[in-house]
Amino acid sequence: MTASTTRRxxxxxxxxxxxxxxxxxxxxxxxxxxxQTKDGGxxxxxxxxxxxxxxxxxxxxxxxxxxxxxxxxxxxxxxxxKDSSGKTVGIDPDIADAMGKQLGVKFEFENGxxxxxxxxxxxxxxxxxxxxxxxxxxxxxxxxxxxxxKVGEGVDFVDxxxxxxxxxxxKGDDQGIKTWSDLCGKKLxxxxxxxxxxxxxxxxxxxxxxxxxxxxAFDNDQQAQTRLRSGGADAGSSDFPVAAYAVKTSGGxxxxxxxxxxxxxxxxxxxxxxxxxxxxxxxxxxxxxxxENGEYQKILEKWGAAxxxxxxxxxxxxx
Numbered sequence: 001m002t003a004s005t006t007r008r009x010x011x012x013x014x015x016x017x018x019x020x021x022x023x024x025x026x027x028x029x030x031x032x033x034x035x036q037t038k039d040g041g042x043x044x045x046x047x048x049x050x051x052x053x054x055x056x057x058x059x060x061x062x063x064x065x066x067x068x069x070x071x072x073x074x075x076x077x078x079x080x081x082k083d084s085s086g087k088t089v090g091i092d093p094d095i096a097d098a099m100g101k102q103l104g105v106k107f108e109f110e111n112g113x114x115x116x117x118x119x120x121x122x123x124x125x126x127x128x129x130x131x132x133x134x135x136x137x138x139x140x141x142x143x144x145x146x147x148x149x150k151v152g153e154g155v156d157f158v159d160x161x162x163x164x165x166x167x168x169x170x171k172g173d174d175q176g177i178k179t180w181s182d183l184c185g186k187k188l189x190x191x192x193x194x195x196x197x198x199x200x201x202x203x204x205x206x207x208x209x210x211x212x213x214x215x216x217a218f219d220n221d222q223q224a225q226t227r228l229r230s231g232g233a234d235a236g237s238s239d240f241p242v243a244a245y246a247v248k249t250s251g252g253x254x255x256x257x258x259x260x261x262x263x264x265x266x267x268x269x270x271x272x273x274x275x276x277x278x279x280x281x282x283x284x285x286x287x288x289x290x291x292e293n294g295e296y297q298k299i300l301e302k303w304g305a306a307x308x309x310x311x312x313x314x315x316x317x318x319x
Contacts, residue, residue, distance in 0.1 A: 051104060052101065052102055052103055052104025052105075053102060053289070054102045054103050054104075054282065054285050054286055054289060055103055055104035055105075057103070057278070057281065057282035057285050057286075058103055058104075058105065058278070058279065058282045059276070059278045059279055059282075062105060062127065062279065063104070063105070066104070066105050066106060067105060067106050067107075067108050068096075068100070068103075068105050068106070068107045068108065068127045068128060068279075069108050069110060069125070069126045069127045069128075070096060070107050070108060070109045070110065070126060070127070070128055070129070070130050071110055071112050071117040071120045071121060071125065071126035071128070071129040071130075071131065072092065072109050072110065072111065072112070072117070072129070072130055072131040073111070073112060073113060073114040073117065073131045073132075073220060074088055074109060074111045075111075075220040075221065075222050076090075076114075076131065076132050076220070076221055076239075076242055077090060077242065077245050077246075077249075078090050078091060078241060078242070078245045078303045078304070078305065079091045079092050079131075079132040079239075079241060079242065080092040080093055080109070080130075080131060080132070088109045090303065091161070091241070091299065091300065091303045091305055092109075092130050092131065092132065093107070093109060094299040094302070094303075095160060095287075095290070095296065095299055096109070096130060098290045098295045098296065098299065099283065099286035099287060099289075099290060100286075102285075102286040102289045102290065103282060103286050107130075109130075110125075110126065113192075113219050113220070114131060114133075114191060114192070114193050114194065114219075114220070115192055115193030117129040117131055117133070117271070118139065118152070118155060118271060119152075121155060121271055121272075121273060122152050122153075122273070127272075127276075127279065128270050128271060128272050128279070128283070129155075129270070129271040130270045130271070132163070132239060132241075132242070132268055133157075133268060133269060133270075133271055134163075134195060134266045134267065134268060134269070134318060135157035135159050135266065135267045135268070135269030135316065135317060135318030136266070136318045136319070137318060137319060139154065139155060139157070139271070139318075140154050140155065140156070140157065140316050140318065141154045142154035142155075145198055146201075153274050154274060155271040155272060155273060155274060156271070156272050156273075156274055156276075156277075156280050156315060156316055157267075157269025157270065157271055157272070157315065157316055157317070157318060158269055158270040158272065158280060158283045158284055158287060158313055158314075158315060159267035159268065159269045159310060159313065159314040159315070159316075159317045159318070160267075160268060160269065160270060160287055160310060160313065161267065161268040161300075161305070161308045161309070161310060162265060162266065162267050162268070162308045162309075162310060163239045163240050163241055163265070163266070163268060163308050164239070164240045164262030164263060164264055164265040164266075165195050165196055165199065165237060165238070165239055165240065165262060165263050165264045166237065166238065166239070166240045166243040166244070166258055166260075166262050167180070167183075167188075167235050167236070167237045167243075167258070167259050167260055168228075168235065168236050168237070168238075168243045168246065168247055168256045168257060168258050168259065169228075169234065169235045169236075169256065169257060169259055170228065170229070170231075170255065170256060170257075171254055171255060171256055171257045172257070174257065174259050175234045175235065177234070177235055177259050177260070178259060178260045179260050180199060180200075180203045180260075180263065181203065181206070183200070183203055183207075183213050183234075183235065184203070184204075184206075184207035184208065184211040184212070184213050185207070185210075185211035185212065185213070186213060186214070186234040186235060187213075187214040187215075187216065187232075187233045187234050187235075188200050188213065188214070188215050188216070188233060188234065188235050188236065188237060189216050189217075189218065189224040189225075189227045189228050189232070189233040189235075189236045189237075190215065190216075190217050190218070190224055190236065190237050190238070191217065191218055191219070191220055191221045191223075191224055191238060192217040192218060192219060193217075194238070194239075195239075195264055195266075196237035196238055196239075197215065197217050199237070199263070199264065200213060200215045200237065201215065216232075216233060221238050221242055221246075224236050224238070225246055225250065225255075225256075228256070229250065229251075229255055229256075235259070236256075240262050241303075241304075241305050241308065243256075243258060244258065244304075245304075266318055266319070267310070267314070267317050267318055268308075269316075269317075269318065270283055280315065283313075284313045284315060287313040288312055288313050291310070291311070291312060291313070296309070297309060
């Protein structure tokens with residue numbers, strides 16, 4: 001989930017062709033990585049940590065407890081979501097699990113609404129936030145995107161994926177929408193605190209008199225999809241992997257369609273407190289290790305998201 005209005009660029013080309021590959025992911029819902037929620041901290045933590053190749057890079061406190069607490073909005077398929085058995089699955093949990101093997105710890109996902117995750121990180125409820133969160137300068141510096149005011153010390157990001165933002169409509173009823181400017185006079189549903197909401201607010205200011213862009217924001221993307229599906233809006237917007245997954249899976253592929261091209265291509269980052277540089281650097285090492293050994297690529301291919309792969313971990317690469 002992205003969030004910044006300071007940069008708006010159209011992706012070099014549409015990735016609509018990737019939608020087909022998303023279908024493969026749909027068949028894997030029941031064979032995900034397993035429940036990442038509350039499954040760490042066992043008596044064997046010391047043994048697992050000592051056997052891991054990168055364990056010595058972690059802060060001692062985390063090595064000792066054997067768990068990294070992860071704040072995440074677990075309702076954003078295919079990035080992170082609950083499968084039919086209630087297990088937490090998706091791109092982020094799989095990547096976290098692979099990194100955990102390198103570090104000798106479990107990544108324990110805890111559910112929260114997206115716009116509260118950084119607050120939870122600041123209050124030490126979580127060690128990291130990993131939730132399809134776009135690395136932006138505002139978040140790095142602790143700036144509220146709406147007010148421009150500083151609300152915290154900011155965070156560091158370990159960038160691990162790249163995604164743009166897409167618009168989708170009910171299937172067979174695109175309302176003449178091809179670009180963001182076509183949303184003037186329409187009603188758009190989005191998830192609160194995301195780049196989709198920020199882009200919509202920016203676009204609304206450009207709309208001519210008599211063609212207001214109405215924006216309805218929800219706590220999670222599934223609620224926004226439900227609103228559009230029921231006819232309560234003209235279009236929805238979310239990150240491309242999520243929009244493409246909804247198009248392919250909702251109603252057996254009969255509910256939605258993508259329109260236009262992606263915009264605002266930017267990196268997803270794992271958020272870490274500014275003063276937690278040891279943990280940040282350990283995450284960089286673990287991510288680079290799974291990129292090098294090929295496990296990272298296999299995870300993205302499993303979820304139909306290989307086009308968003310990065311070649312190496314980066315710190316604070318967002319603009």
